[in-house]
Amino acid sequence: MSTLAPPSADAAISGGDPHGAHSEHKQPGFIGRYIFSSDHKVIGMQFLLTTLFMLFVGGAFALAIRWQLAYPWEPLPILGKALFPTTGGRITPEFYTMLFTMHGTVMVFLVIIPILAGAFGNFLIPLQIGAEDMAFPRLNMASYWIYWPAVFCFGYSYYAAGSLGAGASSGWTAYPLLSALPDANPGTGPAQTWWLYGLTLVGVSSMMGSVNYLTTIINMRAPGMTLFRMPMSIWGMFITAILQAFALPVLTAASLMLIADRELGTCFFIPTGQLLPGADVATVGGGQPLLWQHLFWFYSHPAVYIMVLPAMGMVSDMLACHCRKPLFGYKPMIYSMTAIAGLGFVVWGHHMFTSGMNPALGMTFMVSTILIALPSGIKVFNWIGTIWGGHVRFNTVLLNCAAFVSMFITGGLSGIFMAAVPVDVYFHDTYFIVAHFHYILFGATLFGVFAAIHHWFPKMTGRSMSERVGQLHFGITFLAFHGVFFPMHLLGMAGMPRRYADPYVHPPFENLLGMNEFMTWAAIVMGAAQLLLVANFFGSWAFGKKAGRNPWLANGLEWSAPSPPPHGNFDLPPVCYRGPYEYSSPVVMPDRDYLPQDEPAEAHAVQGA
Amino acid sequence: MKWVWVSLFAIWPVAAIALSAVSPSMGWWFPESPVTEPAVAEPGAGSSESVNPLGREIDHLFYVILVICGVVFVLTHVGLAWVLFGGARRTVARYFHGNHVLEVVWTLIPAAVLFFIAFYQMEVWAKFRVESYYPADVTPVAEVTGRMYEWRIRYPAPGKTLMDTPQPDDLYAVNELLIPAGEPVLIQLRSQDVQHSFSLPEFRIKQDALPGQRIPVWFQADQAGNYTLLCQELCGWGHYKMGGVVIATPPDEHAAAMAALAAKQQSDGVNQTDDEESEIASTTAVTGERN
Amino acid sequence: MRSALEIRFALMRRPIISAPPLPLRALSPFALAAALLLGCEPAPEPEFASPVGYDGLLEEMRTGTRAEVEDYDTGEMVERDLVGFDQALDERFGSPADPAVFTTLPVRFSSSEAAVIDVLDDEEAETTVFTLAPIQGAETVPAVAKGDVLHWNDEFGSPHEAVVAAVEGDAITVPLVPFEARPVSLPLGFNEETGEPLPGTVVIGDADLLEEGRELYAVHCLHCHGSTGAGDGPTAKYLHPLPRDYRSGMYKYTSTGTGIASRADLTRILRDGIPGTYMPSFHPALDAEKTASVVEYVRWLSMQGQYAKGVTDEAAFTYGDEAVRERLESEEGLTREDLVQELIEYWPDDVTGKLSFVGTFLAENWALAESEPPVTPNEPRPVLTGDELAASIERGKGLYLQKSTQCASCHGSRGLGNGPQTVSVQLDAATGDPYAEPGIHDVWGEVVQPRNLTRGIYRGGRRPIDLYRRIYSGIPASNMPGFGDNLSDEQIWDLVNFLMALPLHPSLLDGAELDVSHDDDAVAAARPALPPAAPELKADQS
Incomplete structure (x- = not known):
């Protein structure tokens, strides 16, 4: 144990009474400590628990969608009876559009983005760079508490039209005119406005976080923690924060413009002469619906990288640790990440190849989009290189990381088809697209998150998660995942469109019903398997084996803090002496295979890569 | 147990490839062109080859990418499984921070492949949308207007050209687009309300109907038959209902069909034989009337 | 410096995160399991709703009773079960999802x-x-x-x-x-x-054809038109105009000249949709055979609604709550028991007979819609071009603006569908009371907007014959009067020509005003709208 932390720290643990005589520092009460806490770890945990809860909400929407696709217009189990008593529990088409809108919204804005930046960003950034907290703790707290009004707005949009199940229903992309004309659709009345308020608030929450992360990473690194000694997680968060800081204002502007179109009668997105069924007058506007698509994707395409870059960083850290080996190509990894972020700003048009924008632009966006595969590929090769020659621990963390790599390859390769304009003309808005982004967002990011939960859980709670349950959860999720999402490629090949409540009314898709049924049952299995994660999470929190400071024998600064770290994180302000990936370093081999970043450099110490 | 996990990473790509390999025979591949009635031994009928010449070029591009990506998929997964396998046997990790040569190699080779893919695509896109956005030698056959939740179609009267604004003798139809087979046709695409997308899977054609704009779309049916017309941009609760049929017939039959449509359109219940009414009458005859 | 920091860190060290309370954790799986088990029981299929006034009928009439009645053959008094409306309706129609066979109605129930x-x-x-x-x-x-x-x-x-x-x-x-x-x-x-x-x-x-129709109806129609065809599906509340309520048996765009649609009319609407509304075309999703079974099911729903309503209205005349209250108040010494006794005595007439009468009446009306030829002009539409056509359009415009046709009083002098009638308060034909809101009301009591004739959107079809039928017989269900009795075929064709030209040349009505100066003698006051089917039925009986 003595090698784990400086001797002074041990002394500090045993000595000192936390409730002792200290007049100046006021102890916060329960509310101050757990609810309105400005401690980055508490906020991180708040984000983690909230987003995990939202993951289940979004998953429930997904299962309802899958049910309808496998058993179209058959009574919806569990909720159908309460929601649709007059139809014998059958859902309605507008409820289906609401389902996929909310599934997308919840998963993108309330799960993936906040679980990476909000939960892990908050928890890891100060710990990994050796800071005692975020640069702006109160801003940090505000970023969490503004998340809830957003949840409220999204949630209230279900009730806004006066009845349950009338939520926003113009898709998570909210293309006008559907989203701009309040009378266009059941869910585009007040529900859509509330949805837009929610979108704006989520953006505010992310923006607060990103300003904070940038400041913290730039200003508050421990002595010796140079930029090129930062763990990849931090690099991922850093680049993500930059992306958010630059792209988010555009989304906020767009969403305010759309709110203005709806509430104030401006016509940014509404052209002249469009006539809704049953409407008495046609629109007068002179606006341009394509403008929304440009603005929306100018944020939402970088957002795709916001949704994967931090996971990439964390996976790099975890792979190195659990392969007991330095990260392969640390700097190329950083450069490729930066390249992804940079190129990420100039590829948004690939969502719009069939939209009617200038066809010549299509070519430009095709080249930039295909080029973004290059840094992504470099990262994949480097991860494989990291595993190569390692002493691999086959635990839950590594398995989830390896799944991340495998899924990222698959999702990345299917992306090439969409980047190629002519081929995308066929695949646009088919299930091929759905397969692609689920491989990236669920397959890659969420498996990365599962890995991260298992990896940093000891640091968060002081206890270890059950390896047995964790591996079982991984195995079932991994198999069921492919059962759900791989066949989607083939559905897309057959041309099955997205967002169809009942594709089978069209004869060409009749033979796809069987496959969809299989996928639905795989999805149900996958959903059920997540209960294992919850059980493992809370069970281990309460009863898990006590983990010491450094259960994985890892190098990062966070592992030299107590588990769970106290307010202020470190016993002593840490000093960084080397890079984070000095595993199996000849300097300390064969005594031990790790060399923490804050272990003072001795005469034989090798400077980090 | 670790061998189970290693094999899991080796087995799933194999299963995925196997599934993809059998999928064309299971109907999980490009939609099959309809076999015309009565069955004509035309090349391509009943196969999943596109009926549209441009669609076949798109298919070719797809297969090129499929081969490249398939090879990369296999190689990377073999690599992943191999390093995992190696890692499972090792007891001591090797210590190195990377390899500069390797980094350069796996940057340059993919870059070359990716540039190849990008530039290889350009010609077809240019042909479809840049050089001939609105081909001068193709006369528009109809104006197709998307509305919630159907396609409204306006043809010019036989022998006339399509005008931008409705004409007294225009012909109207819903969800049924008649085109001559074997020659390129062009439609003017509009939206009456929100955004729709004019999608012909068998032609590999898709174009959003953008509110406030009129967008030309051209395609060609090499073979007579009935083809699916879909909407593929979310247009509201009835999005999935929005379907239609493109009926391609040989030019002479097409002309006859248009003439019949014109007659039907002008029906006054006395002079012009009302095709629709007799059609409905034949439907009810099947249903039977008892009283 | 260092020691001060050390102290500060030591003081601040407290475990930040602890486990959630145990009882909550222990209970949650059970709550989840309970919700799953309770929820997995499917919702019951909806039943037909009773028409207005049904619940006010004498209870014995609805539920049936057991009483001594005279045997038809022997003349002896025997105790028998008397079948009430509840059971009778159930036997004749079953439920929306499980239709019964009721061969009295001109419905194709089965393929065999x-x-x-x-x-x-x-x-x-x-x-x-x-x-x-x-x-x-x-x-x-x-x-x-x-x-x-x-x-x-x-x-x-x-x-x-x-x-x-x-x-x-x-x-x-x-x-x-x-x-x-x-x-x-x-x-x-x-x-x-x-x-x-x-x-x-x-x-x-069984009624397999109707069940087939029901399955298709559940996929394509139910969410707007409702399980029982009441036009009250969950989607309906978002739609304008509202989806049709089939139960009144009234349809707007018919070729029969009445509110009842023939199979051909319904087939055409399923195929062409109704432009300007949310009713889409179901071509090609529903082929001829599927369309036929949906049409049959919709007709059956209509007849069910009309039958239940008809029986209720007939019975309410003597045994409705209002009628019963009036009699009890006006006749000295009369008790409810006396009324029940009277009902039992006249059961074959008042209950069985009414069931039979209403069914026959309905069957006749619906059969007529099939057997009678559709409204057809006697004279063909003249083939006109150039000046002749212009003259015809001009004549049509004159007719449109004429005071006696009153077209413009609803459709407006510019054809925009905003005539003075749309802002005046109308009387409810059924009750004689004024409606709460101004505007023209249809037989369902909803405000109906006269068509904007400059749009070129023709809900009932755009062929000349479709326009002819609208003008000739009006739209009984939305109180548009028919002009067949008052205008000659030639005049109607002039109007048709005018209406077909108007969307292409909206300037035709520029500066137009209602013509009050000269009334054409040939045009008398417009025939009033056909009364709705149900009141007609009542009038017939009394």
């Missing part, structure tokens, strides 16, 4: 139906032999096997069923069928040559 051309009783063997023939429009008698169940209705509409005991060619042997329970044709008809009654119909098995 046959006409009964001869009925022979064998008293000794206690059997009856039906001789079957193909129904009209069919060529063969469907296959019948021993053990099949036959369904039919008697003269009074009461349902009967029998299990086939033997089959010999077209002769089907079933257990003895009493005379009054024999299948008869309804409406009752006789062969003009032989004087023989026309054959009745039996259905072999």
Whole structure:
């Protein structure tokens, strides 16, 4: 144990009474400590628990969608009876559009983005760079508490039209005119406005976080923690924060413009002469619906990288640790990440190849989009290189990381088809697209998150998660995942469109019903398997084996803090002496295979890569 | 147990490839062109080859990418499984921070492949949308207007050209687009309300109907038959209902069909034989009337 | 410096995160399991709703009762179950998802139906032999096997069923069928040559065609038009105009000249949709065969609604809550028991008879919609071009603006659908009370906007014959009057030409004002709208 932390720290643990005589520092009460806490770890945990809860909400929407696709217009189990008593529990088409809108919204804005930046960003950034907290703790707290009004707005949009199940229903992309004309659709009345308020608030929450992360990473690194000694997680968060800081204002502007179109009668997105069924007058506007698509994707395409870059960083850290080996190509990894972020700003048009924008632009966006595969590929090769020659621990963390790599390859390769304009003309808005982004967002990011939960859980709670349950959860999720999402490629090949409540009314898709049924049952299995994660999470929190400071024998600064770290994180302000990936370093081999970043450099110490 | 996990990473790509390999025979591949009635031994009928010449070029591009990506998929997964396998046997990790040569190699080779893919695509896109956005030698056959939740179609009267604004003798139809087979046709695409997308899977054609704009779309049916017309941009609760049929017939039959449509359109219940009414009458005859 | 920091860190160190409370964790799986188990039981299929006033009927009338009545044959008093409306309606219609066979109605219930051309009783063997023939429009008698169940209705509409005991060619042997329970044709008809009654119909098995229609209806129609065809599906509340409520049996765009739609009308609407509304075209998702079964199901829903409403209105005349209250108040010493006794005495007339009468009446109306030729002009539309056409359009414009046709009073002097009637308060034809909000109301009591004639959107179809029919017979369901009696064919064609030209040249009505100066003598005041079907029914009876 003595090698784990400086001797002074041990002394500090045993000595000192936390409730002792200290007049100046006021102890916060329960509310101050757990609810309105400005401690980055508490906020991180708040984000983690909230987003995990939202993951289940979004998953429930997904299962309802899958049910309808496998058993179209058959009574919806569990909720159908309460929601649709007059139809014998059958859902309605507008409820289906609401389902996929909310599934997308919840998963993108309330799960993936906040679980990476909000939960892990908050928890890891100060710990990994050796800071005692975020640069702006109160801003940090505000970023969490503004998340809830957003949840409220999204949630209230279900009730806004006066009845349950009338939520926003113009898709998570909210293309006008559907989203701009309040009378266009059941869910585009007040529900859509509330949805837009929610979108704006989520953006505010992310923006607060990103300003904070940038400041913290730039200003508050421990002595010796140079930029090129930062763990990849931090690099991922850093680049993500930059992306958010630059792209988010555009989304906020767009969403305010759309709110203005709806509430104030401006016509940014509404052209002249469009006539809704049953409407008495046609629109007068002179606006341009394509403008929304440009603005929306100018944020939402970088957002795709916001949704994967931090996971990439964390996976790099975890792979190195659990392969007991330095990260392969640390700097190329950083450069490729930066390249992804940079190129990420100039590829948004690939969502719009069939939209009617200038066809010549299509070519430009095709080249930039295909080029973004290059840094992504470099990262994949480097991860494989990291595993190569390692002493691999086959635990839950590594398995989830390896799944991340495998899924990222698959999702990345299917992306090439969409980047190629002519081929995308066929695949646009088919299930091929759905397969692609689920491989990236669920397959890659969420498996990365599962890995991260298992990896940093000891640091968060002081206890270890059950390896047995964790591996079982991984195995079932991994198999069921492919059962759900791989066949989607083939559905897309057959041309099955997205967002169809009942594709089978069209004869060409009749033979796809069987496959969809299989996928639905795989999805149900996958959903059920997540209960294992919850059980493992809370069970281990309460009863898990006590983990010491450094259960994985890892190098990062966070592992030299107590588990769970106290307010202020470190016993002593840490000093960084080397890079984070000095595993199996000849300097300390064969005594031990790790060399923490804050272990003072001795005469034989090798400077980090 | 670790061998189970290693094999899991080796087995799933194999299963995925196997599934993809059998999928064309299971109907999980490009939609099959309809076999015309009565069955004509035309090349391509009943196969999943596109009926549209441009669609076949798109298919070719797809297969090129499929081969490249398939090879990369296999190689990377073999690599992943191999390093995992190696890692499972090792007891001591090797210590190195990377390899500069390797980094350069796996940057340059993919870059070359990716540039190849990008530039290889350009010609077809240019042909479809840049050089001939609105081909001068193709006369528009109809104006197709998307509305919630159907396609409204306006043809010019036989022998006339399509005008931008409705004409007294225009012909109207819903969800049924008649085109001559074997020659390129062009439609003017509009939206009456929100955004729709004019999608012909068998032609590999898709174009959003953008509110406030009129967008030309051209395609060609090499073979007579009935083809699916879909909407593929979310247009509201009835999005999935929005379907239609493109009926391609040989030019002479097409002309006859248009003439019949014109007659039907002008029906006054006395002079012009009302095709629709007799059609409905034949439907009810099947249903039977008892009283 | 360092020691101060050390102290500060040591003081601040406290465990930040602890486990959630145990009871919560322990309970959550059970709560989840309970929710799953409770929720997995599927929702019950909806039933037909009772029409307005039904619940006010005398209870015995609805639920039926048991009483001593005189036997029809022997004249003795015997205790019998008297079938009330609840059971009668249930027997005749079943539920939306499980339709019953009710051959009184001109509905195609099943793909295997046959006409009964001869009925022979064998008293000794206690059997009856039906001789079957193909129904009209069919060529063969469907296959019948021993053990099949036959369904039919008697003269009074009461349902009967029998299990086939033997089959010999077209002769089907079933257990003895009493005379009054024999299948008869309804409406009752006789062969003009032989004087023989026309054959009745039996259905072999269930109402499979309707069930097929129901399945398609559940996929394509139910979410707007509702499970029972009341136009109250969950999507309906977002739609404008509202989806059709079939239960009144009224339709807007018909070729029959009345509110009742023929099969051809409904088929055309399913195929073409109704432009300007949310009713889309179902071509090609529903082919001819599927369309036919949906149409049949929709007609059946209409008839169910009309039947239940008709029976209720008929009965409410004497035994509705208002009628009962009035009689109890006005007649000295009369008690509710007396009324029930009276009801039992006249049960065959007041209950059974009404069930039969309403069914026959309905069947006749719907059959007429099929058998009568659609509204057709006597004179063809003149083929006009150039100046002739312009003159015709000008004449049409004159007719449109004329005070006597009153077109502009609803559709507006510019054809924008904003005539003065749209802002004036109208009287409800059924009650005579003014509506709460100004504007023209349809028979469903909803405000209806007269068509904006400059848009070129024709809900009932855009062929000249469609416009002719709208003008000739009006739209009874939305109180648009018909002009067939007052305008000549030539004048109607002028109007049609004008209406077809108007969307292309909206300037035709520039500066137009209602013409009050000269009334054309040929045009008398417009014929008022046809009264809705239900009041007509009542008038007929009283």
